[in-house]
Amino acid sequence: MTNMNRRGFLLRGAFAGATVxxxxxxxxxxxxxxxxxFAAEYGGGRLPVRFGTWFWGCGMIxxxxxxxxxxxxxxxxxxxxxxxxxxxxxxxxxxxxxxLDGKSNQPHISGNIGLRTGxxxxxxxxxxxxxxxxxxxxxxxxxxxxxxxxxxxxxxARTSFSYRSGTEMNPSVASPMELYQRVFGVDFHDPNxxxxxxxxxxxxxxxxxxxxxxQRRSMMGKLGAADKARVDSYFTAIREVETKxxxxxxxxxxxxxxxxxxxxxxxxxxxxxxxxxxxxxxxADLLAMALACNQTKVFNMVFxxxxxxxxxxxxxxxxxxxxxxELVDRTKGYQPTVDAFSTQSMQGWADFVASxxxxxxxxxxxxxxxxxxxxxxxxxxKNHDVNGIPVMLAGRAGGKVKSGIxxxxxxxxxxxxxxxxxxxxxxxxxxxxxxxMRTNRPVSEILV
Numbered sequence: 290m291t292n293m294n295r296r297g298f299l300l301r302g303a304f305a306g307a308t309v310x311x312x313x314x315x316x317x318x319x320x321x322x323x324x325x326x327f328a329a330e331y332g333g334g335r336l337p338v339r340f341g342t343w344f345w346g347c348g349m350i351x352x353x354x355x356x357x358x359x360x361x362x363x364x365x366x367x368x369x370x371x372x373x374x375x376x377x378x379x380x381x382x383x384x385x386x387x388x389l390d391g392k393s394n395q396p397h398i399s400g401n402i403g404l405r406t407g408x409x410x411x412x413x414x415x416x417x418x419x420x421x422x423x424x425x426x427x428x429x430x431x432x433x434x435x436x437x438x439x440x441x442x443x444x445x446a447r448t449s450f451s452y453r454s455g456t457e458m459n460p461s462v463a464s465p466m467e468l469y470q471r472v473f474g475v476d477f478h479d480p481n482x483x484x485x486x487x488x489x490x491x492x493x494x495x496x497x498x499x500x501x502x503x504q505r506r507s508m509m510g511k512l513g514a515a516d517k518a519r520v521d522s523y524f525t526a527i528r529e530v531e532t533k534x535x536x537x538x539x540x541x542x543x544x545x546x547x548x549x550x551x552x553x554x555x556x557x558x559x560x561x562x563x564x565x566x567x568x569x570x571x572x573a574d575l576l577a578m579a580l581a582c583n584q585t586k587v588f589n590m591v592f593x594x595x596x597x598x599x600x601x602x603x604x605x606x607x608x609x610x611x612x613x614x615e616l617v618d619r620t621k622g623y624q625p626t627v628d629a630f631s632t633q634s635m636q637g638w639a640d641f642v643a644s645x646x647x648x649x650x651x652x653x654x655x656x657x658x659x660x661x662x663x664x665x666x667x668x669x670x671k672n673h674d675v676n677g678i679p680v681m682l683a684g685r686a687g688g689k690v691k692s693g694i695x696x697x698x699x700x701x702x703x704x705x706x707x708x709x710x711x712x713x714x715x716x717x718x719x720x721x722x723x724x725x726m727r728t729n730r731p732v733s734e735i736l737v
Contacts, residue, residue, distance in 0.1 A: 597670075
């Protein structure tokens with residue numbers, strides 16, 4: 290029987306002859322009267338398709354980043370030069386824009402929100418829908434140990450652009466050491482190990498959560514809309530715990546590409562761009578193995594913050610500061626320092642793509658069975674421009690997506706990209722976005 294009153298914030302059930310309970314978040318009620326099964330998918334021989342985002346801050350210099358040629362064999366302007374070794378694996382989407390619908394352009398915020406939610410707003414707190422990565426994780430991520438992995442190479446757990454709502458940010462794993470311990474620590478089971486012994490303590494923990502299932506359903510019928518939303522979010526987290534516990538009781542299917550990495554050395558977080566690239570590359574390699582070992586199917590990786598915090602050794606001027614204060618060189622016609630930072634950011638992206646492509650999986654590579662969307666929050670940071678925000682794709686999504694092409698838009702809503710990503714990953718959407726960002730047109734040029 291449900292034991293829910295304004296003094297007992299518990300759902301109660303019975304397990305092994307004892308009463309067990311799961312606490313609830315504080316609710317208004319107390320104040321007055323989506324995925325394919327893990328074993329079926331991998332055990333059946335199909336390799337999973339993963340989705341991820343990769344973010345870098347402060348955009349680029351359009352004339353030095355946007356290719357001139359469309360289609361395959363696109364040219365590489367100076368800031369894109371670092372991707373040359375992986376060009377055939379990277380698709381460029383240029384000219385897609387965020388429509389503000391009369392709202393103010395909040396620096397380094399409006400572009401990011403518009404791209405990731407399809408809705409123009411003035412602040413993160415006004416988000417009215419989950420970011421697209423969360424919608425995808427809800428669709429395909431439930432059969433993995435981690436519904437998603439959110440990562441940031443800057444050492445700050447709050448550097449994240451993944452939100453379930455304006456008040457529910459998904460915090461990041463912020464260092465290579467933390468990532469290793471999170472994924473390959475005490476809860477990890479090597480899918481290729483000869484023996485498997487489930488921990489009896491896990492069975493007890495799972496049963497305690499299962500004991501309150503009926504009480505949870507009964508309680509939901511007594512709550513108002515705001516409380517239902519609060520409880521639903523709360524139990525989403527509990528369901529993730531239940532999924533992890535269930536998976537720990539089963540021998541994981543073999544994953545031929547899985548090679549358990551060695552524990553990395555600890556690294557001190559740094560804003561120095563060279564050190565950032567090292568930390569990021571190490572995290573990319575660890576993430577590649579987390580994906581190959583079937584620990585998650587969805588991820589977000591942040592290379593640098595929206596107000597890019599990067600510096601070069603011996604310089605007191607950070608990337609973001611340079612975008613606004615550095616004068617355009619009259620001879621060169623652009624901001625040299627900004628150009629250098631943008632180019633170094635693209636080196637980070639090239640390193641990431643190479644890490645995913647280096648893992649052999651099935652008849653191809655891990656990257657072939659992924660779809661990664663890389664983006665910034667502005668195009669030309671000096672003006673906080675949200676027109677022509679740079680987007681890149683990597684991976685073939687298991688054969689659904691073309692790679693190595695350039696698609697140039699003439700100012701189309703960037704929500705077309707978000708719609709395409711979600712539809713490719715199985716989110717049941719006919720259209721996406723609000724206001725002038727509403728669209729039912731995928732970017733068909735990239736589809737096989």
